[in-house]
Amino acid sequence: MMNSRVTRVPLALAAAIAVGISMAGCVVGGGYYDTDAGYDTDVTVGYSPGYLEPYGYALGGWGGGYRLGPGRGGERRSPQGGHAYRSAPASRGTPSIPHGSRGGSQGGAGRPHR
Amino acid sequence: MRHAPAIRIAIETLMHHLANFLRNYRAALSGGAAIALSLVAASAVAAAAFNPPPIADAPTREHHVGKVIWTELVTPDVAAAKVFYGGLFGWTFQDYVAADTRYVLARQDSVPVAGFVQHRIRPGTKREPAWLSFIAVQDVDVTVRNAVSAGGKLLRPARTYAPRGRQAVLADPEGAVFAVMASFTDDPVDDLARPGAWIWSSLLAHDASVDAAFYQTLFGYDVFDQESEDGEDHVVLSTDDYARAGVNTLPADAVRRHPRWLGFIRVADAGAACARAVQLGGSVLVAPRVDRHGGQLAILADTAGAAFGVMEWSVPDSSELP
Numbered sequence: 274m275m276n277s278r279v280t281r282v283p284l285a286l287a288a289a290i291a292v293g294i295s296m297a298g299c300v301v302g303g304g305y306y307d308t309d310a311g312y313d314t315d316v317t318v319g320y321s322p323g324y325l326e327p328y329g330y331a332l333g334g335w336g337g338g339y340r341l342g343p344g345r346g347g348e349r350r351s352p353q354g355g356h357a358y359r360s361a362p363a364s365r366g367t368p369s370i371p372h373g374s375r376g377g378s379q380g381g382a383g384r385p386h387r
Numbered sequence: 388m389r390h391a392p393a394i395r396i397a398i399e400t401l402m403h404h405l406a407n408f409l410r411n412y413r414a415a416l417s418g419g420a421a422i423a424l425s426l427v428a429a430s431a432v433a434a435a436a437f438n439p440p441p442i443a444d445a446p447t448r449e450h451h452v453g454k455v456i457w458t459e460l461v462t463p464d465v466a467a468a469k470v471f472y473g474g475l476f477g478w479t480f481q482d483y484v485a486a487d488t489r490y491v492l493a494r495q496d497s498v499p500v501a502g503f504v505q506h507r508i509r510p511g512t513k514r515e516p517a518w519l520s521f522i523a524v525q526d527v528d529v530t531v532r533n534a535v536s537a538g539g540k541l542l543r544p545a546r547t548y549a550p551r552g553r554q555a556v557l558a559d560p561e562g563a564v565f566a567v568m569a570s571f572t573d574d575p576v577d578d579l580a581r582p583g584a585w586i587w588s589s590l591l592a593h594d595a596s597v598d599a600a601f602y603q604t605l606f607g608y609d610v611f612d613q614e615s616e617d618g619e620d621h622v623v624l625s626t627d628d629y630a631r632a633g634v635n636t637l638p639a640d641a642v643r644r645h646p647r648w649l650g651f652i653r654v655a656d657a658g659a660a661c662a663r664a665v666q667l668g669g670s671v672l673v674a675p676r677v678d679r680h681g682g683q684l685a686i687l688a689d690t691a692g693a694a695f696g697v698m699e700w701s702v703p704d705s706s707e708l709p
Contacts, residue, residue: 320437320438320439320488320490320504320548324459324461324517324519324542324556324564325461325506325508325512325514325515325516325517326514326515326516326517326647326693326694327513327514327515327645328512328513328514328515330644330645330647331644331672332591332644332649332672332673332686332694333672333673333686334638334644335617335637335638336617336638337616337676338615338616338617339617339619339635339638340613340615340616340617340621340635340678340679341589341633341635341649341678341684341696342587342589342633342651342678342679342680342682342684342698343587343623343630343633343679343680344613344623344630344679344680345680345681348613348614348679349614350611350612350613350614351612351613351614351615355596356596356599356600356610356612356620357594357596357597357599357600358596358599358600358603358610358622359600359603359610360610360611360612361609361610361611361625365609365611367611367613367623367625367630368611368623368625368628368629368630369629369630369680370579370580370586370587370629370630370700371577371578371579371580371629372579372702
C-alpha cells in the first residue's frame with residue numbers, strides 16, 4: 274500500500290508538469306522579431322528560420338581563375354603566414370570531400386555519438 | 388497572449404535540460420522511462436510551436452562538428468519550389484502543415500535532403516528567398532556564446548525542436564548568415580553525396596582570412612590555404628580530415644556583392660542541369676565552369692530567386708552515375 278502510494282506521487286507530479294507545460298505552450302506560441310540585414314521584420318508565428326537574402330546583390334562576375342570548389346585531395350598549399358587563422362601544418366595536403374564510407378555498419382569511423 | 392517571453396524562455400530552458408538529459412542518458416534509461424520523458428518533451432514543445440521534422444529517419448551514432456548537415460529554403464512559395472526542385476533533382480516531398488507554418492521535407496532517394504519553409508515576403512521589402520546552411524555542433528549554446536564573443540551576431544536564439552534537435556541562427560562578423568544545430572538524430576555519415584544531394588558549401592567573404600579565423604574559433608577547423616590563380620585568398624575548412632567548406636575572398640572589384648554561404652548539389656552534368664533549370668523557370672547566375680577538382684560547377688537561381696550551386700563530381704569506374 275505504501276509502495277503504491279510512493280510510486281503514484283512522482284507519476285502524478287510528472288503528469289501535472291506535462292499538462293501544465295502543454296497548457297502554457299498553448300498560450301505563448303512562437304514568434305520573434307529581427308531587423309538585421311538578411312532578416313525581415315515580420316513577426317513569425319510558428320517555425321521559420323526567417324532568413325532572406327538582401328535583394329539586388331550579384332553572384333559571379335569573377336575571373337576565370339576563381340575557384341570555389343574542393344579539390345581531389347593533396348593539392349598544393351599557398352605560402353603560409355600573415356593569416357588571421359591558424360594554418361594547418363604545411364606537411365599536410367589539403368583534404369578532399371568525403372568520398373566513401375570509412376567502414377562500419379553505421380557509415381564510418383567519425384567521432385562517436387556524444 | 389502570444390507574447391509571453393518569460394514563460395516561453397522557462398519552457399525552452401526546461402526542454403533544453405530535458406533534451407540534454409535524454410541525449411546523455413538515454414542509453415541508461417529503461418525503455419519505458421525514455422519513452423515517457425520523450426512524450427513529456429514532445430507534448431510540451433509541440434504545444435509551444437510547430438516542430439520541424441528530424442534531419443534523418445534514424446540516428447547515425449556519428450557526430451561531425453563543422454559539417455554542413457542540413458539546408459533549409461526560406462521561400463514565399465513552397466508549392467513552386469516543389470515543382471522546381473522535384474523536376475531538377477527528382478526530389479520527393481512530404482508536407483507538414485500546422486498552425487501558421489507550412490513546411491516541406493524534401494527527400495532524395497528516400498533520404499531527407501532539405502527543408503522548405505513557407506515565408507511571406509512583404510511587398511516592397513528588398514529581400515529574396517535563400518537557402519540557409521546548418522552546421523553541426525556539439526553544444527548550440529556554447530557555440531552561440533563563442534560566436535558572439537568572436538564578433539558574430541545572434542539572429543535567432545537557441546531553441547529546441549523535438550524531435551529535431553536544438554538550433555540557432557547566427558551571422559558571422561561580415562554578415563553572412565548560417566545556422567548551427569545539435570541534431571537528435573546525430574549527423575549524416577561521411578559518404579560521397581549521391582547526385583541530387585548537397586556535396587559542397589562555399590562561403591563568399593570580403594576577407595577570407597578573417598572569416599576563416601572566426602569559423603575556426605567556433606568549429607575547431609583545420610584551415611588549408613589554397614594556391615590560387617586569381618590572387619585572392621581561398622581556404623578549405625576541414626574536420627575529421629575531410630574538406631567541409633571553402634572560404635573565398637570576393638574579388639576586390641566586386642560591387643553589389645555581399646558575404647554569404649552558398650551550397651552546391653551534386654549533378655552528373657552541370658550544363659544539362661542549367662538547361663533543365665531554365666526549362667523549369669529558374670535562371671543561370673554563373674554558367675558552368677571548370678573548377679579545382681576538374682569538374683564543372685554552376686550557380687543557379689530557382690523560380691523565386693534563391694541561389695544555389697550545382698557541381699559535377701565524377702567517380703571513375705563507378706556505377707552510381709549514368
